[in-house]
Amino acid sequence: MADLATLRKPAALSPARSRAGDRLGPKVRRNASAHGFLIGAVLCFCFFSWYPMCREVVMSFQKTKLGVTSWAGWANYERIFHDPTFWVAWRNTVEFTVLALIIGYAVPFFVAILLNELRHARGYLRCLVYLPVMLPPTSALLLFAYFYDPTYGLFNDVLRHLDLPVSQWVQSPGTGVPSMAMISVVIAATWMNMGGATLIYLAALQNIPGELYEAAELDGAGLFRKIRHVTIPQTRLILSMLLLLQIVATMQMFVEAFILTNGGAGVNNNTLSVVNLIYQYAFALSGASNYDTASALGVVLMLVLAVFSGGYLWLTRQPER
Amino acid sequence: MADPTTRTLISAAQLNRARGKITYRIVLTLVVVIFTLVFIGPLYFLFADGLKSTQEAVQVPPTIVPAHLHPDSYAAAWSRVGLARLLVNTLYYAFGALIFQLIFDVAAAYSLSRLRPVLGNVIFALMLATLMIPATVLLVPQYVTVANLPILHLNLIGSPAAIWLPSVANAFNIFLLKRFFDSIPSDLLAAAAIDGASPLRTLRSVVLPISRPILGVVSIFSLVAVWKDFLWPLLVEYGYNPSRETLNVGIFEASSTTTQNLVLAASAMAAVPTLVFFLVFQRNILSGLTAGSLKG
Numbered sequence: 001m002a003d004l005a006t007l008r009k010p011a012a013l014s015p016a017r018s019r020a021g022d023r024l025g026p027k028v029r030r031n032a033s034a035h036g037f038l039i040g041a042v043l044c045f046c047f048f049s050w051y052p053m054c055r056e057v058v059m060s061f062q063k064t065k066l067g068v069t070s071w072a073g074w075a076n077y078e079r080i081f082h083d084p085t086f087w088v089a090w091r092n093t094v095e096f097t098v099l100a101l102i103i104g105y106a107v108p109f110f111v112a113i114l115l116n117e118l119r120h121a122r123g124y125l126r127c128l129v130y131l132p133v134m135l136p137p138t139s140a141l142l143l144f145a146y147f148y149d150p151t152y153g154l155f156n157d158v159l160r161h162l163d164l165p166v167s168q169w170v171q172s173p174g175t176g177v178p179s180m181a182m183i184s185v186v187i188a189a190t191w192m193n194m195g196g197a198t199l200i201y202l203a204a205l206q207n208i209p210g211e212l213y214e215a216a217e218l219d220g221a222g223l224f225r226k227i228r229h230v231t232i233p234q235t236r237l238i239l240s241m242l243l244l245l246q247i248v249a250t251m252q253m254f255v256e257a258f259i260l261t262n263g264g265a266g267v268n269n270n271t272l273s274v275v276n277l278i279y280q281y282a283f284a285l286s287g288a289s290n291y292d293t294a295s296a297l298g299v300v301l302m303l304v305l306a307v308f309s310g311g312y313l314w315l316t317r318q319p320e321r
Numbered sequence: 322m323a324d325p326t327t328r329t330l331i332s333a334a335q336l337n338r339a340r341g342k343i344t345y346r347i348v349l350t351l352v353v354v355i356f357t358l359v360f361i362g363p364l365y366f367l368f369a370d371g372l373k374s375t376q377e378a379v380q381v382p383p384t385i386v387p388a389h390l391h392p393d394s395y396a397a398a399w400s401r402v403g404l405a406r407l408l409v410n411t412l413y414y415a416f417g418a419l420i421f422q423l424i425f426d427v428a429a430a431y432s433l434s435r436l437r438p439v440l441g442n443v444i445f446a447l448m449l450a451t452l453m454i455p456a457t458v459l460l461v462p463q464y465v466t467v468a469n470l471p472i473l474h475l476n477l478i479g480s481p482a483a484i485w486l487p488s489v490a491n492a493f494n495i496f497l498l499k500r501f502f503d504s505i506p507s508d509l510l511a512a513a514a515i516d517g518a519s520p521l522r523t524l525r526s527v528v529l530p531i532s533r534p535i536l537g538v539v540s541i542f543s544l545v546a547v548w549k550d551f552l553w554p555l556l557v558e559y560g561y562n563p564s565r566e567t568l569n570v571g572i573f574e575a576s577s578t579t580t581q582n583l584v585l586a587a588s589a590m591a592a593v594p595t596l597v598f599f600l601v602f603q604r605n606i607l608s609g610l611t612a613g614s615l616k617g
Binding site: 030031034035037038040041042044045047048049050051053055056059113114115116117118120121124125126127128129131134135137138139140142143144147149152153154157160191196199200205208211213214217223226227231248249252254255258259262278279282283291294298302305310312313 | 519
């Protein structure tokens with residue numbers, strides 16, 4: 001940051017200097033003005049992205065008592081690893097991620113295959129699928145909370161009409177895996193978010209050369225074998241990219257559980273995600289907010305997600321070579 | 322998008338047979354009906370159930386069509402939840418963030434793409450690296466930083482800058498813009514330079530006019546991102562002063578103290594601006610989505 005500050009000065013002076021003489025050399029002047037264009041964004045990255053990243057790691061090794069900050073060694077990490085809710089939150093997050101992948105990863109792919117075959121109403125269907133993505137999440141989730149209500153909710157009414165046992169949905173007390181509460185969260189999340197993935201798959205499907213299907217037909221392949229041997233291999237890169245992106249996105253689940261269960265914990269913490277726990281550590285624990293412990297948890301989450309992000313990077317690098 | 326003659330899973334010949342035609346018709350009808358039910362159905366309840374009376378909204382069994390229309394619950398929700406204030410707040414944050422992003426991110430992308438300063442590649446790589454660190458992970462240190470900016474010792478909590486400035490640190494915007502600027506023919510910019518245009522002048526008179534499509538995409542996504550954000554505004558605005566909350570946060574906070582029909586009416590009204598926005602910019606949004614995520 002210090003060198004950026006010194007680089008900025010010539011930028012500010014450059015208009016005056018440019019006429020005063022070209023003694024400075026065109027290269028330096030060009031650089032100065034180039035950095036002048038960069039400075040706003042770079043400062044924002046410094047303050048709100050790069051610095052917090054380092055700060056998180058530093059804070060995770062500190063403790064603050066009565067406004068005095070000192071080094072704490074691994075104490076914050078020890079504390080979170082000894083906190084039973086930490087393991088509950090991780091189990092829930094993995095449960096959410098796996099369920100969201102089973103539902104939210106496969107469904108958009110098959111919806112995209114279906115939509116790609118239709119010759120009519122394409123624009124309409126595409127809009128429909130993307131519509132929920134545009135809704136403010138609070139509107140969508142409060143609506144689902146209403147549908148999920150065990151007494152007057154629409155979903156239980158439908159179940160009653162079909163003579164099926166009713167459910168408590170998000171308010172289900174069970175903490176098993178998978179829990180009904182978490183499945184409910186996943187259904188709402190999938191409805192809200194599947195549009196993006198569907199449209200990306202759709203674009204990938206349209207890039208498959210038609211000859212491949214023709215060749216497969218000549219070899220006598222039926223519908224499912226064509227999907228298996230042409231569609232899936234041809235979209236493999238997009239499929240794996242989206243898989244990693246979706247893992248990273250779903251592991252950060254917060255707002256769905258927070259709104260559906262009015263605070264994120266659910267019954268016996270059965271919908272509490274890791275980000276929910278970070279929020280609880282930092283901001284919600286009855287005044288005893290502890291940024292340092294929350295930072296330690298943030299670092300743990302960052303490391304886990306870095307594995308998947310790294311995989312994504314590696315995948316996207318491949319085709320360029 | 323693709324022309325309808327593109328060969329897909331099922332061949333045109335297969336579809337043209339009598340059996341193929343019938344099956345296609347049935348599948349098409351089913352898909353249209355089911356998709357309409359799944360994606361528009363919930364929206365119907367969102368808007369219709371806001372029209373119910375307080376008792377009818379929580380009645381067992383629920384009614385599909387409101388028995389008595391109560392448009393006044395929309396009016397009640399509007400004043401009770403303070404939607405006018407929430408709407409103004411959210412618009413203020415969203416458009417402010419948009420302006421900051423357009424100015425700083427466009428300038429940065431232009432510099433990285435065309436002016437190519439020393440260390441530009443390093444800076445760009447560091448920016449892209451932030452894409453790998455998801456925003457929620459940095460929640461706490463970001464909050465602490467915004468509460469006390471290093472060196473400047475400013476506290477931005479409660480000020481709109483707490484939403485505007487962090488939104489500038491968006492590597493994806495810079496990536497999209499830079500990639501577009503990279504594709505502008507150099508001759509065009511060389512011509513401007515020969516005419517004696519300064520970099521700023523070149524940006525304004527040559528680069529920006531041809532960059533309308535990408536500026537549109539970036540603007541749409543930046544507006545939508547601020548509009549949909551929940552956790553960050555909850556912390557930096559609501560946490561400081563509830564009157565500065567956004568639509569999302571405001572309706573959520575009101576939901577626990579308001580009756581069900583008012584919650585639904587407020588949620589429905591909060592959804593209207595984004596729905597209208599989507600219907601108007603539908604084409605740009607849908608094409609921008611794939612343009613941004615795929616190889617291009």
